[in-house]
Amino acid sequence: MTHALVFDVLGTLVDEPAGIRAGIQDAAPHADADELLRLWQHHVETEQRRIVDGSRPYVTSEVIDREAAQLVADACQGDLEKLAMAARRLPPWPDTVDGLARLAERFPLIGLSNAGRTALLGINAHAGLRWHQALSAEDARTYKPDPAVYELAIRVSGVAPERLLMVAAHAWDLRGAQKAGLRTAYVARPVGDPPSASDHFDLHAEGLADLAEQLGEA
Template structure:
């Protein structure tokens, strides 16, 4: 690959900077405090499968675009039905659990360090409203936070990564997409962005055939590598 010269960093949010399963699991336990770990895991899987399936249907043209808020509401109703809960207020609270996701331990300090050298762009499948709440709850620092709602589709549609290119005003090869999901990085590569995989417990690890520019154990490791590349 050519030399890595970066003008801005583009971050996936869900899973990369915040622990999405932990936040949803906490919401499920609030809905039904008596659940044991196995049953809570089953309901979390039901939530995740619904979101993944319906986003894929949007990408495949089988369903009109809906914001992440609408999909979360659908998922919350599914969970409540499966758990035998019919309290509308409790279901509504569960639907908002995607805005109360805890950051990974290195996230806040890592973003602050990286922001000293690069403009930071958040690029998330979360809606504008959900992204605002999520950023505030987790204490995420951005120079710009962009929702896929602007493109009315979901990652890995190229139109989403184009949002970051447009916002940055830089050519795609001068942007570094940072994610814990190999599928997300592949989508960014197709539009010409450079890529950095950051390992997380809930991520999608690279396949043997993937060729990403950087591989990091966390944000501190990513910052160290970029410092060396940029001659800090």
Template sequence: MPEPEIDAIVFDVLGTLVDEPAGIRAGIRRLDPSLDDAGAERLLSLWQRHTDREQRRVLDGSRPYLPSDALDREAARLVAGAAGVDDPAAVEALALSGTRLPPWPDSLAGLAERYPLIGLSNASRTALLGLNAHAGLRWHQALSAEEARTYKPDPEVYRLAVTVSGRAPERLLMVAAHAWDLRGAQALGLRTAYVARPVGDPPAGSDRFDLYAEGLAGLAEQLGVG
């Protein structure tokens, strides 16, 4: 497939540039160091199920919009309760683990040298500031779904990147490790690149994205960077 003609790259953040489960898992282990692996994974799953479900409720209109850091606090209270911890300071520290996520080793991979980079995340403005600083991510612009008061894959979130870039959707390349995210961007007309991550959502057989890569270094090579 020929290299797409693009003017800017739009990156998903959670899962694509940072390892979200690893950061939350670390917070759970700090909450209760006595947990074995199975116990930590059970509590991680509880957190993920809550935030996924509540974001879907916002999307289908059954719940008013709440930013991601508020949903993280709800998840932290659930997890702490399941672990038998009721210390408010410990619960708040656990909630903040959603902003202390380790980057993947190849995150951004020199792409900023050629293209304007736009982060587009379901993370709230507050959470995005914290996780960008913690992970050392480099942006020209970072956008939160909070600006649209909804969550991806609502088209209004992708429209934020189109508006800020001042470019037609087909001149933007959306990069994500989640096929559902790319489908949402594709529906608005953005070009798409799937990057494989251990915690991502792999493409279905029916998906047709513009580019596929095993990592960001491979994507950079396909785009002629470096």
């Protein structure tokens, strides 16, 4: 029996690339926003990976996002302050707000994000996300898929990991949750990391409404 749902936020509930791209376009209207977005994303992914593997001391997502914003600003002569705030102004997917409300009628909802505490507060407020509990990887001083991050949700829930369902649009995130003992649900998003042929997740959903229906049937 599922006791609570644990949600990834970036990419799963909010369209992170769209929000950052909009910030880049606002700060540097004539620049190639897609190219600069790739520069931003590559920096964030690389630095978080370095922290997880121990080759860089922990810093919050706000620090890494500002580094990325500085790289973009240097490349396009854009406004650094506008760029630095882009990572918190992320639009929700069309089904996010209603889907969370529907699921919250039956389950406790836990947000579990690589975003730092301050960034997560801004993301939640801007996108209108409503939680019973919002957890940041900052409390584990590492990033997903480090098992210590999933342990935050296990401790808060007070139940065995197999009674938690991790919901994400990223197969790498779900693999990390599986290693920590959580059940898994992949939700398809245009910007996610689709499962490979070797992945075996408990549920596959086309969106939050589909997820709610499958959980209702279960």
